[in-house]
Amino acid sequence: MSEATVSRVLNGVGPVKEDTRKRVMEAAQQLNYVPSALAQRFALRKSGNLGVILPFLPKVNLFSTYYFSEVLSGIGITAKQRGYDLLLLFREPDEPKDYVNLFRTQKVDGCIILGAQDVPSERAVLDELQQGQYPFCLINQRFDGKTFNTVDADHRMGSFEAVKHLANQGCKRILFLNGPSVYSNSLDRLEGYRQGLAEMKLPYDSSMVLVGNYSRKSGYNLSEAIAWLIKEGRIDAVIAANDRMAIGLLQGLRELGLQVGKDVALMGCDDSDGARLTDPPLSSIQVPFYEVGCMAASNLLDVIAESEHRSFEIKLPVKVVVRASSAAENFSEA
Amino acid sequence: MSEATVSRVLNGVGPVKEDTRKRVMEAAQQLNYVPSALAQRFALRKSGNLGVILPFLPKVNLFSTYYFSEVLSGIGITAKQRGYDLLLLFREPDEPKDYVNLFRTQKVDGCIILGAQDVPSERAVLDELQQGQYPFCLINQRFDGKTFNTVDADHRMGSFEAVKHLANQGCKRILFLNGPSVYSNSLDRLEGYRQGLAEMKLPYDSSMVLVGNYSRKSGYNLSEAIAWLIKEGRIDAVIAANDRMAIGLLQGLRELGLQVGKDVALMGCDDSDGARLTDPPLSSIQVPFYEVGCMAASNLLDVIAESEHRSFEIKLPVKVVVRASSAAENFSEA
């Protein structure tokens, strides 16, 4: 029996007589034979790997581990179903981001980039990828003026709905604690916030937007300033652009003698694990991170399989999750 | 110039005249040439991949994402430094755990297994790996009677010190809320707890050990029973075998009108992100998960490189972190 026949049987391609098929299968069983993925992939000139690029996470995680685990699981499960392996790539602070070499060395057939920032160096590298026709997909980050493949959540709608929710609870002056604008998230959320204020006919001025860096500490550090605004009656609600900042703020406000959910309404974004742990529990915007991961992997693998140059920009819906930190019955204004 | 020479230059092996070395390097630069890792690995019959096997995580994470991110980062950074790529392998509930095929198909040169359980099927598969001389390493899990490569934290010492700490705060009757015994962690922690009680001459009887499943919910569900014990004066402190259960318990006790840190002292284990988010903040046992990951990767890669059959069992120290949930000045007993 020839090598080629065995290959045909094991890959289920080409015409094979049922009888020989059986004999091959039996022999393989007997000899305990499994084909070498290494050799297969070499012969096919395809790595069979989907690369996932993680941003550098300093000791104090600016990104929540929750976010990454969810997205990663989504990608991992989807890739697996489609016969791909997941290559996890950790970025380090100093090193140049030569995503292109990942492809040129044939380590990956496609890659998904997490935590990208809208800065010139990143734009340059992504342009290079696109010019090389290397399949890649960004998660949770858009680049204005570019048509990179993206899977994102509808963050604009999220803060829009958050404002509406707070307004319906009786809040009149809502502060927005945003994150850095290198993340398109931040811009989207800000836009939704302003649209929400307009929709609900609530006042806005630029002093009602503060900026942190998405860390818990940055929320905590702003708590004095925010406590003052609350005590002065200048604001009666806060939306933070992620849960971590909201939690930091909540802890800071408590230390300053203010009760979140009573003296002020508070909402986070992401609906991470932590939102359920605080006292009071934190209202938040639920983002389907797992599905984001699935969509990214699935669409990217489609592109790879079809080797067409279709591109995609997917936006998944989010949902307001109301908990005690913003429930009307709790706070004085209502 | 021959193929062989180029190979020698790029890999820095064999004798090469400095002049030709330069010419090769320049040419490579000019042609923008990078060798195909795929072909290299095929020729060398080494995948260049370190596999990391993740346990199946159902929707409600029994394992904390914190734990995995830390361990994974440690593994990832170490592997990268040593020229290895990380292959992330998600287990799924039904599928057979055929770790051996990972090696036979040459997808990995070694693998690190997270979240292994001491159950017959897992033992069988690990035995198979060992008999096949395939290099692997367990994280945070020992198997009695086996000499598998392991990197673990000194969980026994952790709960031993936790008991001592609580005793020093004036606690006299300490309940232990353990996790399932398929994890060697749980057994180690139980042992440390009992040794600690003995050391501090505190009473023990089997009714002082309860068992949850490491989820927040399981801690929450036991809060009624535990509240009763507290109100009866039967216990004045609780050590939970992980933070998640401790946090669930804390939330449950609060709902039942008990103040943790005042009516009862509480400690968790793992010192996860969540320990800082609760009110009061949770005392816990800090485990160097990042270092655990580094050690596992580094030792396993040594074994692979030396292709000797050395085996290792490493135990890293832990540290009690005291926060308000167990601080003497807060609670009535002191």
Place this chain on the structure above:
DNA sequence: TTGAAAGCGCTAACAC
């Protein structure tokens, strides 16, 4: 110090 050539374990034309 360099080049020629064999071979790693598969797949895919192509011929039978």
Place this chain on the structure above:
DNA sequence: GTGTTAGCGCTTTCAA
């Protein structure tokens, strides 16, 4: 339907 053969892009003997 099945076998023959030529690669895939490297590394590594061996000879020069």
